[in-house]
Amino acid sequence: MKVGFIGLGNVGGKLSGSLLRNGINLSVYDLNEALVAQVAKRGATAAEGPAQLMETCDVVITCLPSPASSDQVMQQMLPEIGPGKIWMEMSTTDEAEVKRLGAMVEQAGGTAVDSPVSGGCHRADTGNISIFAGCDRETFDRIAPLLKTMGRRILHTGPIGSASVLKVITNYLATANLLTCCEALVTAKAAGMDLNTAYEAIKISSGTSFVHETESQVILNGSRDISFTMDLVSKDIGLFQAVADRHNVPLEINPLMIKIFKDGEERFGSRELSPNIIKRLEEATGLDITAPGFPPEMTDDEPEEPGYEVVPTGRETAFN
Incomplete structure (x- = not known):
């Protein structure tokens, strides 16, 4: 499976790193060329833009700072979307907006998933972050290997929009x-x-x-x-x-x-x-709220482990 990743900021750069670290065939794009160069040095392919990624990849992941950014990227990808193509929105975005963009993807013959993460950048860096996924069950099963590579605890939340x-x-x-x-x-x-x-x-x-x-x-x-x-x-x-x-x-x-x-x-x-x-x-x-002995940034000291699906309390099986 060829994967494209758009948005290499604080979270996206770390999620894409987990994909690379685990041998995923990855192409990347970001408006910041320096970030692209950093990830390319670690084995990713630098892409020319969103349209090329959607054209050449099976799955394209977006991890962007705002709903407006996601919309701009989608307008570029849309002509290349067709049967078999999957768009995964890992940005924190609006439920209504991800449904709107998802409908455009599905109308073009593709499949849309909202799959935001939770747990902090330090856990995104180690592949131990939690991931929510909103989509139908068949699609969830298709993308589960990717989700379990980027995160540890994976929750299928229901239809698109529910994860957001x-x-x-x-x-x-x-x-x-x-x-x-x-x-x-x-x-x-x-x-x-x-x-x-x-x-x-x-x-x-x-x-x-x-x-x-x-x-x-x-x-x-x-x-x-x-x-x-x-x-x-x-x-x-x-x-x-x-x-x-x-x-x-x-x-x-x-x-x-x-x-x-x-x-x-x-x-x-x-x-x-x-x-x-x-x-x-x-x-x-006028108080200074500092104390000795605390770290300047958070690091995840848990070893990276294979991800697994979380079954909601009170349910015998995962969401269908």
């Missing part, structure tokens, strides 16, 4: 976790607590979370580097808000989070690292 809904839900929860961790750490410092001890207290308690055990560490280091920026957080929680609005869910917490991150972007810049949202509270209190 669940992805923005999980990103909403991660953002809420980040903001509450920031408030907890600043309050601990203000109350005179040792921050190393506070980190461990939260970690071993009912208050812990994936975000605390990862992002709180780089916050306390001071680097705040998780390879994710404030504008991307704003995009993701905005997509979550759009899902809720379409279904008339009167959210209360998410609108406040949107306001907080808008303020963060205005103060520190849209490309500021997202954990630096804590700077709003550091500036308000």
